[in-house]
Amino acid sequence: xxxxxxxxxxxxxxxxxxxxxxxxxxxxxxxxxxAEMAGVSKGTVDRVIxxxxxxxxxxxxxxxxxxxxxxxxxxxxxxxxxxxxxxxxCVLLPDPIKDPYWIPCVKGVNEVVLELSHFGIKIETSFFxxxxxxxxxxxxxxxxxxxxxxxxxxxxxxxxxxxVMQDYENLGIIVSTFNNDIESKAVKSFIGQDLFQSGRVAAxxxxxxxxxxxxxxxxxxxxxxxxxxxxxxxxxxxxxxNELVSFNYSVLQCKLNQEDFELVLTAxxxxxxxxTSIFVTTSKTYLVADFLxxxxxxxxxxxxxxxxxxxxxxLKTGSIDFLIHQNPKEQTYxxxxxxxxxxxxxxxxxxxxxxxxxxxxxxxxxxxxxx
Amino acid sequence: xxxxxxxxxxxxxxxxxxxxxxxxxxxxxxxxxxAEMAGVSKGTVDRVIxxxxxxxxxxxxxxxxxxxxxxxxxxxxxxxxxxxxxxxxCVLLPDPIKDPYWIPCVKGVNEVVLELSHFGIKIETSFFxxxxxxxxxxxxxxxxxxxxxxxxxxxxxxxxxxxVMQDYENLGIIVSTFNNDIESKAVKSFIGQDLFQSGRVAAxxxxxxxxxxxxxxxxxxxxxxxxxxxxxxxxxxxxxxNELVSFNYSVLQCKLNQEDFELVLTAxxxxxxxxTSIFVTTSKTYLVADFLxxxxxxxxxxxxxxxxxxxxxxLKTGSIDFLIHQNPKEQTYxxxxxxxxxxxxxxxxxxxxxxxxxxxxxxxxxxxxxx
DNA sequence: AAACAATTTGTGCTCGAACACAAAAATGTT
DNA sequence: AACATTTTTGTGTTCGAGCACAAATTGTTT
Numbered sequence: 001x002x003x004x005x006x007x008x009x010x011x012x013x014x015x016x017x018x019x020x021x022x023x024x025x026x027x028x029x030x031x032x033x034x035a036e037m038a039g040v041s042k043g044t045v046d047r048v049i050x051x052x053x054x055x056x057x058x059x060x061x062x063x064x065x066x067x068x069x070x071x072x073x074x075x076x077x078x079x080x081x082x083x084x085x086x087x088x089x090c091v092l093l094p095d096p097i098k099d100p101y102w103i104p105c106v107k108g109v110n111e112v113v114l115e116l117s118h119f120g121i122k123i124e125t126s127f128f129x130x131x132x133x134x135x136x137x138x139x140x141x142x143x144x145x146x147x148x149x150x151x152x153x154x155x156x157x158x159x160x161x162x163x164v165m166q167d168y169e170n171l172g173i174i175v176s177t178f179n180n181d182i183e184s185k186a187v188k189s190f191i192g193q194d195l196f197q198s199g200r201v202a203a204x205x206x207x208x209x210x211x212x213x214x215x216x217x218x219x220x221x222x223x224x225x226x227x228x229x230x231x232x233x234x235x236x237x238x239x240x241x242n243e244l245v246s247f248n249y250s251v252l253q254c255k256l257n258q259e260d261f262e263l264v265l266t267a268x269x270x271x272x273x274x275x276t277s278i279f280v281t282t283s284k285t286y287l288v289a290d291f292l293x294x295x296x297x298x299x300x301x302x303x304x305x306x307x308x309x310x311x312x313x314x315l316k317t318g319s320i321d322f323l324i325h326q327n328p329k330e331q332t333y334x335x336x337x338x339x340x341x342x343x344x345x346x347x348x349x350x351x352x353x354x355x356x357x358x359x360x361x362x363x364x365x366x367x368x369x370x371x
Numbered sequence: 372x373x374x375x376x377x378x379x380x381x382x383x384x385x386x387x388x389x390x391x392x393x394x395x396x397x398x399x400x401x402x403x404x405x406a407e408m409a410g411v412s413k414g415t416v417d418r419v420i421x422x423x424x425x426x427x428x429x430x431x432x433x434x435x436x437x438x439x440x441x442x443x444x445x446x447x448x449x450x451x452x453x454x455x456x457x458x459x460x461c462v463l464l465p466d467p468i469k470d471p472y473w474i475p476c477v478k479g480v481n482e483v484v485l486e487l488s489h490f491g492i493k494i495e496t497s498f499f500x501x502x503x504x505x506x507x508x509x510x511x512x513x514x515x516x517x518x519x520x521x522x523x524x525x526x527x528x529x530x531x532x533x534x535v536m537q538d539y540e541n542l543g544i545i546v547s548t549f550n551n552d553i554e555s556k557a558v559k560s561f562i563g564q565d566l567f568q569s570g571r572v573a574a575x576x577x578x579x580x581x582x583x584x585x586x587x588x589x590x591x592x593x594x595x596x597x598x599x600x601x602x603x604x605x606x607x608x609x610x611x612x613n614e615l616v617s618f619n620y621s622v623l624q625c626k627l628n629q630e631d632f633e634l635v636l637t638a639x640x641x642x643x644x645x646x647t648s649i650f651v652t653t654s655k656t657y658l659v660a661d662f663l664x665x666x667x668x669x670x671x672x673x674x675x676x677x678x679x680x681x682x683x684x685x686l687k688t689g690s691i692d693f694l695i696h697q698n699p700k701e702q703t704y705x706x707x708x709x710x711x712x713x714x715x716x717x718x719x720x721x722x723x724x725x726x727x728x729x730x731x732x733x734x735x736x737x738x739x740x741x742x
Numbered sequence: 743a744a745a746c747a748a749t750t751t752g753t754g755c756t757c758g759a760a761c762a763c764a765a766a767a768a769t770g771t772t
Numbered sequence: 773a774a775c776a777t778t779t780t781t782g783t784g785t786t787c788g789a790g791c792a793c794a795a796a797t798t799g800t801t802t
Contacts, residue, residue: 030787030788030789031788031789031790032788032789040751040752041751041752041753042752042753042788042789043751043752043753043790043791044750044751044752046789046790046791047750047751049789050790050791052791054749054750054751055750055751056749056750056751059750059751074788074789075452075489075787075788075789076489076789077448077451077452077489077490077787077788077789078452078757078787078788078789078790079788079789079790080448080757080789081446081448081449081452081756081757081758081759081787081788081789082756082757082788082789082790082791083757083789083790084756084757084758117444118444118446118447118448118716119448194738197734197735197737197738200734201732201734201735203734204732204733204734205732208579208580208692208732209579209580240734321579322579345489354738355738356729356735356738356739357734357735357738358727358729358730358735359729359730359731359732359735360730361572361575361576361579361730362575363568363571363572363574363575363611363728364568364572364727364728364729364730366568367565367568367725367726367727367728368727401757401758401759402758402759402760403758403759411781411782412781412782412783413758413759413782413783414760414761414781414782414783415780415781415782417759417760417761418780418781420759421760421761423761425779425780425781426780426781427768427779427780427781430780430781445758445759446757446758446759447759448757448758448759449757449758449759449760449787450758450759450760451759451787452757452758452759452786452787452788452789453758453759453760453761453786453787454759454760454787455786455787455788
C-alpha cells in the first residue's frame with residue numbers, strides 16, 4: 001500500500017517534463033497470495049511467519065524463500081483488527097504539584113492518548129515526589145505489580161533508578177526513560193537533551209551578551225534530585241570557556257537552597273564584585289531573577305532553564321536574558337509514542353534520541369508555551 | 372478502546388494511596404451492538420451512519436438517539452481494512468537544487484511516507500523553479516490534471532498562489548500550505564511561522580548582542596520570490612525598536628542582488644560607519660557573512676535565517692551570531708501528516724499552526740540539522 | 743497389513759465496517 | 773382483493789491475519 005512517486009520537473013524551461021525518480025508501486029501481497037505461490041495453504045504460511053512449528057522442512061523452505069523474495073509485510077490493519085489486543089503502558093512522572101516543570105508532560109501524554117485512540121492502548125499515569133527518592137522507588141513497585149507491557153518514566157534519582165531498572169528487566173517489562181539519562185542497558189530508549197551541550201549553549205549565550213567580567217554557575221536545591229545532571233551542565237559550561245582563547249575571567253560556582261537563599265547569594269555577590277553573568281542550572285531561575293531585580297543588580301546577565309510562568313515573566317521584563325527550553329512535553333510525547341508504536345506495530349525504537357536545545361528570549365517564548 | 376487512567380499518589384507520606392482521577396474505560400460499541408439496542412439490523416444502522424437514506428423516520432430516530440447517547444465512534448481499523456482505499460496526495464516544493472533551503476522538506480515527506488506505510492496513502496512530490504512564478508503556476512496545472520485528493524504546497528508567489536487556490540477549490544481538491552501564508556480561505560490549513568514575530572526575535576537577538584550603533588535590514592534577491600514575506604519580517608524587526616524607549620540609533624534598509632552584491636554592500640557600509648548590526652531576511656545570510664569576513668568587519672553582529680551548511684559554518688567561526696531556524700522539514704511533515712490523517716481518519720485540521728521560532732547559535736546547531 | 747499415534751496440512755470462523763442483494767413490509771393501482 | 777411498485781429492512785459476503793480444529797499424511801507397532 002506504500003506508494004511514493006517523486007516527480008521532478010526540469011524547471012529551467014517552462015515546459016514541465018515530469019518523470020519518475022522512483023516509482024514505488026509495491027504490489028501488496030497477502031498471506032493467501034503467498035500460500036498460492038508456495039503451493040501450500042494459508043495456515044502453513046501463517047505457521048512459518050509466526051514460527052509456530054508444525055511445518056515440514058520442505059514446506060517451510062518454500063514459504064521462507066518466497067517471503068524473503070517479495071519482502072512480505074503483513075497488513076497491520078488486518079492484524080490489529082483480528083488480535084484486538086489492548087496494550088498497557090504506565091507513565092511515571094514527578095508530581096507536577098511539587099514541581100511545575102512537569103506540568104507539560106501530562107499534556108504530552110494526553111496527546112498520545114488522543115492520537116492512538118483507535119488502537120488498543122491503555123495508558124496510566126502516576127506520580128512520585130521529586131524531593132523523595134523513596135517515593136520514586138515505591139511508585140515503581142506499584143507499577144511493577146500492575147504488570148504493564150511497557151513503562152515510560154523520568155528517572156530523577158540516578159542510583160535508585162538503576163536498581164529499579166533491573167527489576168523491570170527481570171519482569172520482562174519494556175522501560176523507556178526521558179529527561180535524565182541513567183545510561184543503563186536495561187532501558188530500551190532514552191529521550192532527552194545533551195546536558196553537557198546544554199551547558200555549552202548557556203555559556204555561548206552569556207558570552208554573546210557580555211564579553212567581560214566573571215561568571216557564576218548557580219545550583220539550586222542540589223541535595224535532592226538531579227545532582228548528577230546539574231554537574232553535567234556545569235561541565236559543559238566550563239568546557240566552553242576553557243576552549244575560549246584569551247579569556248581571562250573566572251567561572252565561579254555557587255550552591256543555593258530555597259531556605260538560606262538570600263543570605264548566601266548576597267554574600268556571594270559581595271565576594272565577587274566583577275560578576276557580570278549568572279547561569280542557573282535548574283528551572284528555579286526565577287528565584288535568582290527575583291533577587292537581582294529586588295536588589296537592583298540590573299547589569300548582571302542571567303541565563304537559566306525552562307518556560308515556567310515565573311521565568312517567562314522575568315524574560316519579558318528583561319531580568320532573564322535567555323531561557324533554555326528542555327521541552328518536557330515533547331520528550332514525553334515522543335517517548336510514549338515510540339513505546340505504543342513498538343507494541344502495536346513492532347517499530348524499532350532508537351536507543352537514544354537527543355532533542356534540540358531550544359533557546360528562548362522574550363520574543364519567541366509564546367509559541368513554545370502554547371504548544 | 373481508548374483508555375486512560377490517571378493515578379495520583381499522595382506523595383507527602385511514603386505510602387502510596389493511588390486513586391483514579393478519571394478512569395476512562397470506554398466500552399467499545401460496534402455497529403452490531405447498536406443494532407441490537409435499537410432493535411434494528413446492522414444494515415439499518417449503517418445506512419443511518421452514512422446517511423445513505425432508505426430508512427424510515429422511526430428507525431432513523433431510534434438509531435440516531437442511541438448513536439448520540441453512547442457517542443459512537445466506528446472502529447477505524449475495521450473501516451480501513453474494508454474500504455481498502457488509496458488516497459492520493461501531491462506535494463509541490465520549490466526545487467531544492469535551485470535553493471537548498473528546501474532540501475529538508477523532502478526528508479519530511481519521506482518520514483510521513485514511512486510512518487503511514489500501512490495505510491493507503493500515495494504521495495507524489497514535484498518541484499517548481501523558485502525564481503519563476505510561471506513555473507509555479509504550470510506545476511499546479513499538472514497536479515490538477517492528476518486529480519489528487521489533496522495537495523500540500525509552499526505558495527512562494529503570493530498573487531499566483533491565490534489564483535491557483537481557486538482552481539483547486541472548484542475541483543474539490545483539499546489544499547494545505549506551508550512556509551508562506553497567503554491568507555486565502557480556499558486553503559484548508561497553513562503551517563508555518565509568524566514572520567512578524569520572527570523579525571522581532573531577530574531584533575531582540577541583535578539588541579542583546581550589541582546595545583549601541585545603527586542597524587541594517589538586508590534583503591537579498593527581493594525581486595523574485597517572497598517579497599511580501601520579507602516585508603513582514605522587516606515590519607516585525609522595526610516594531611521592536613520602535614517600542615524600545617531611549618533608543619536613538621537608526622534602523623536602515625539595504626536591498627542586495629547576487630550580481631552587484633559586493634559593490635552595493637561596500638558602498639552601504641561606507642555610507643554608515645556607525646553600523647554595528649545586520650539582519651538578513653533570507654537564507655542567503657552566508658553571502659553577507661562571507662563579505663564581512665573577507666573585508667575584516669569583525670565588529671558587526673549578524674543575524675539571519677536557516678541552517679544551510681554555509682550558514683552553520685559561519686555560525687561556528689563566529690561571523691554569524693545567531694540563525695533563526697524556520698524548520699522547513701517539520702512544516703512539511705506536519706502539513707502532510709494532517710492531510711493524510713484527515714483523509715484516513717476524518718481528523719479535523721487546524722486552520723493555522725504557527726511553529727516556534729527556533730534560535731540557533733554555534734552550540735545548539737547540530738541537533739537541529741540532524742533531525 | 744491393520745491399527746494406532748504423531749506429525750503435517752487445510753478449512754473455516756472471527757475481528758468490525760461496508761456494501762450488494764435478497765426479503766419483507768408498506769403503499770399504490772385496478 | 774389481487775397484484776405491481778416503491779420503500780424499508782435484514783442477511784451475507786468481503787477486506788487480511790490469526791487461530792482453533794478437522795482432515796490428511798506419515799510413521800510406528802503388532
